[in-house]
Amino acid sequence: MNLAYAYPVSRFEPARVIDLNTREARERLSASALKGFFKLARAWSLRDEDACILLGGLSSSAFYEWKKKPARVLEVDRITRISYLIGIYKALHILYGDDLADRWVNLPNRNAVFAGKTPLAYMQEGGILAMQMVRKLLDARRGGL
Template sequence: MSLAYAYPKSRFEPAVLVDLNSKAERERLSKSALKGFFRLAAAWQLRDDDARELLGGLSSSSFYEWKKNPDRVLEVDRITRISYLLGIYKALHILYGDKLADEWVHLPNTNPIFNGRKPLAFMLGGGLLAMQTVRKLLDARRGGL
């Protein structure tokens, strides 16, 4: 008799993980990721300096070139950053009305994670890990946890 726990069958198919180390996958995703990022930056009314920092410290010349022509292959780090930010954007729009969702990153927040700071300042100061933290926080709120 086996004492191993058997998980019940799920009615959901497991998510297919995207291999961002694959150049072909990054080629497939990069252009739409950048277009989404620039739409998010406009919706959030980000200063260009802040948008560049969220992308991982991109130079001004590269930033404006990418904005003009998003047809390029991004590195894993940049696609991951954009993925977190788009997930944050989506979660905010599920949780709040459009106006508050787009203002949320600029509002001081009393959640202990932010310690009274604005979520944008938290993400700018903490980089990729801070974006991941904000995404997890919002996903948990969205899921009712």
């Protein structure tokens, strides 16, 4: 079967995939990723302990050092986590007003995914896969999937 005719030709160029396994890509993205994460942490009123868990179990001393001197190269895992969280932040601000968008992660949620927990607790317990699920859920709500 010839699938060439299955989809219309798009006038848009496909998005370039960024290879986070290259140090160059991580060097380019790390500073802005951390800046965005710390802005998100303030907006969501995250305790430092909660932020450390979202970053994959970062120690408190490392977290405070990162806040003081964010110029560093992050690992693939941490950039991926931050990317999901920033996507969640953006989706929330598209779906809800600023106040609710920033409180949403701290509110108990009856959606079956969360089972009455807060989205923050769900993401802390489930790590990257839970962040991915929350991102997909919000993207679907806004019609992105």
